[in-house]
Amino acid sequence: MTDAYWPTAEGRLSGGVDLDGREMIMLSSNDYLGLAGDxxxxxxxxxxxxxxxxxxxxxxxxxxxxxxxxxxxxxxxxxxxxxxxxxxxxxxxxxxxxxxxxxxxxxxxxxxxxxxxxxxxxxxxxxxxxxxxxxxxxxxxxxxxxxxxxxxxxxxxxxxxxxxxxxxxxxxxxxxxxxxxxxxxxxxxxxxxxxxxxxxxxxxxxxxxxxxxxxxxxxxxxxxxxxxxxxxxxxxxxxxxxxxxxxxxxxxxxxxxxxxxxxxxxxxxxxDQSRLERLRANVARFRRGMQETGWELLDNPGPIVPVMLRDDERARRVAAVLRDRGIFTAAFSYPVVPRGTARIRVQISAAHTDHHLDAAIDAFAEAARLEPDHRS
Ligand SMILES: Cc1ncc(COP(=O)(O)O)c(C=O)c1O
Missing domain, CATH: 3.40.640.10 (Type I PLP-dependent aspartate aminotransferase-like (Major domain))
Structure with a gap:
């Protein structure tokens, strides 16, 4: 992770979490089925x-x-x-x-x-x-x-x-x-x-x-x-x-x-497959919304949605814009990923509500407006 931001969490995770006293939407947790607080x-x-x-x-x-x-x-x-x-x-x-x-x-x-x-x-x-x-x-x-x-x-x-x-x-x-x-x-x-x-x-x-x-x-x-x-x-x-x-x-x-x-x-x-079904519906909703934003996504069948920024600085800038809007993500660049493939790795959870997902999509859309050539 290239980001120096290292907050302290309070309470349990449930799609969102309190970081340094501020409720954030968590898009970087491995708690895919929302079981950590079940x-x-x-x-x-x-x-x-x-x-x-x-x-x-x-x-x-x-x-x-x-x-x-x-x-x-x-x-x-x-x-x-x-x-x-x-x-x-x-x-x-x-x-x-x-x-x-x-x-x-x-x-x-x-x-x-x-x-x-x-x-x-x-x-x-x-x-x-x-x-x-x-x-x-x-x-x-x-x-x-x-x-x-x-x-x-x-x-x-x-x-x-x-x-x-x-x-x-x-x-x-x-x-x-x-x-x-x-x-x-x-x-x-x-x-x-x-x-x-x-x-x-x-x-x-x-x-x-x-x-x-x-x-x-x-x-x-x-x-x-x-x-x-x-x-x-x-x-x-x-x-x-x-x-x-x-x-x-x-x-x-x-x-x-x-x-x-x-x-x-x-x-x-x-x-009970309902959490898995909810997770899959959430992934579909997030991917659908993100298509409108113009950011490039890697395709795969699971809850990991890599948003490709390609450039290390851009990845850091976008992660910072998202954070300002209450969305916690992690930006990855070389050497964690190959050169020229910097990305924000979004991890969707069954614990995310429609509100969490829509707010995250809106924040990505806002970040896209601040990066006019992001489609290139
Ligand atoms: C593919 C893979 N293997 C192993 C691990 C390590 O798992 P654990 O935290 O149980 O050591 C991770 C976690 O980051 C992982 O992503």
Whole structure:
């Protein structure tokens, strides 16, 4: 983020939030389904807090609480996979998974160039080598796999939803390609779980790909649990990470309160699609309104709406105009995104009201009037 503005929030988030004493419309939160302040999710957190306190003070490889086991089972059922391992964050899940699976010098990780920083960190921690393919370019991936030998373990790793683009990885093509290379496919679906795919089960559901794919993800975005991550997939591979993953063994578990919140959130979104429907209606309303403003938007099927400013200074100016009008957004420029692709990343939530969305569109229209050549 290029913006030095660093306000203090009061109270709960609900589409808007109090920042430094001023009510702002929040367009930069990962709380896509508005679950972070949902009473049923908070009740799940409180129940777990009452049952287990703040935790056992033990690493998760030694003892797991009842609520952690419940969450692992609930998520395995929700995703339709054999096994789930819980972490204190998705960053830890990525590091543990990549470091464990590529732990010999002969192993290879092949990684999309736009992958999340924690995937990059996992690659750096692995003893195997890392090869980076051009974003979303399967030809480039094949080139990077040219010198693999069958004795090597290979891992292809990708974000399921790329956080700066909002685009979904082409898992329908990546899965068979990884299988042909004899590689494990690891998909970080932090921005996909809960919001992408017909019922919100993520990018794997979006593409209808095989359940054998390994998935990592966070409980701190659409699931509204505040903290926590997971690895989901075939039991044999998940077990490897459980027995050797340094970021699983040598660190604390996600807090029971977050696990309780996540259990409640999964049950809620499994049994009731209304938040997902509201989110999709909100995204459609915002995109429709923004088309009138002339700003260029990147197309994708989810709640991330990148508004392309292209120029770093313009991105900063527009974010400042929006802020003056009570809209909180984040401007991103190089090196977070490639040069010449500065943008404001809008994240829509089911918690946004029509008023929030219309006020945001009006503010973007006002910013467009102050940037006369913004259509170029
Ligand atoms: C794609 C992706 N992976 C992993 C993470 C990290 O998630 P967590 O906050 O659970 O470590 C994020 C969050 O920024 C993300 O966007």
């Amino acid at each position: 009473e049923r999710v908070l009740a799940g957190a409180r129940r777990a807090l009452d049952a287990h306190g703040t935790g056992l003070g033990l690493n998760p490889s030694i003892v797991l609480t009842r609520v952690h086991r419940e969450l692992a089972d609930e998520l395995a059922g929700y995703l339709g996979c054999e096994s789930v391992l819980l972490f204190n964050s998705c960053a830890a899940a990525n590091c543990a998974t990549l470091q464990t699976l590529a732990d010999t010098p002969g192993s290879t990780i092949i990684s999309d160039e736009y992958n999340h920083a924690s995937i990059v960190d996992g690659c750096r921690l692995a003893r195997g080598r890392t090869k980076v393919y051009r974003h979303d370019d399967l030809g480039s991936l094949e080139e990077q796999s040219a010198d693999l030998t069958s004795a090597d373990r290979t891992i292809v790793v990708t974000d399921g939803v790329f956080s700066m683009e909002g685009s979904v990885a082409r898992l329908d093509e990546l899965q068979p390609l990884a299988a042909r290379l004899g590689a494990d496919l690891v998909v970080d679906d932090s921005h996909g779980i809960g919001v992408i795919g017909a019922t919100g089960r993520g990018s794997v559901e979006h593409h209808g790909t095989a359940a054998a794919t390994l998935r990592t993800g966070t409980f701190a975005k659409a699931l509204g649990a505040g903290l926590g991550g997971f690895l989901a997939g075939p039991a044999a591979v998940v077990d490897e990470v459980r027995s050797r993953g340094r970021f699983f063994i040598f660190t604390s578990p996600m807090p029971p309160a977050s696990a309780g919140a996540a259990v409640a959130a999964i049950r809620l979104i499994r049994d």
